[in-house]
Amino acid sequence: MATVRYMVKDVEASVAFYTDQLGFTLKQQFGPNMAILARDDLTLWVAGPNASAARPMPDGRVPEAGGWNRFVIEVGDLAATVARLSEHGAYFRNDIVDGPGGRQILVEDPSGNVIELFEPRAS
Incomplete structure (x- = not known):
């Protein structure tokens, strides 16, 4: 099982997004500061701005949300998933990209x- 931690701006909004839109299950929540979610063999920790994980580093950098690192969720019908997420106001960074192994967004x-x-891609 893999565990990923994401820094988030709002734990409640993140829990709602991951459970309602992406099929995660809330396993545990620590008030407004952190929650543990799971989907298949992925555990996702979401840590808010007041979580211990958000404390400044010795060099002064502060952990923050965003960036380009990501985890991948495989879906059976990408177009339908995109349509459903769009109906709920999701923001996409790009359009669907067709590559040698399949399609992604x-x-x-x-x-x-x-x-x-x-x-x-279907075999």
């Missing part, structure tokens, strides 16, 4: 963290 969670939605 980048969607942001409410804090600007990116998730790649990937539909593998």
Whole structure:
């Protein structure tokens, strides 16, 4: 099982997005500061701005939401998934890209963290 931690601006909004839109299950929540979510064999920790994970580093950098690192969720029908997320106001960084292994698109969670939605090419 893999565990990923995302820094988020709002834990409640993130929990709603991941559970309602991407099929995650809320496993545990620590008030407004952190939540643990799961989907298949992925565990996602979302940490808010007051979580211990948000403390400044010794060099002064502060962990923040956003960026380009991402995890990938495989979907069976990318077009239908994009349509459903669009109906709920999701923001996409690009249009669907067709590549040698399949099709993909980048969607942001409410804090600007990116998730790649990937539909593998049929064999």
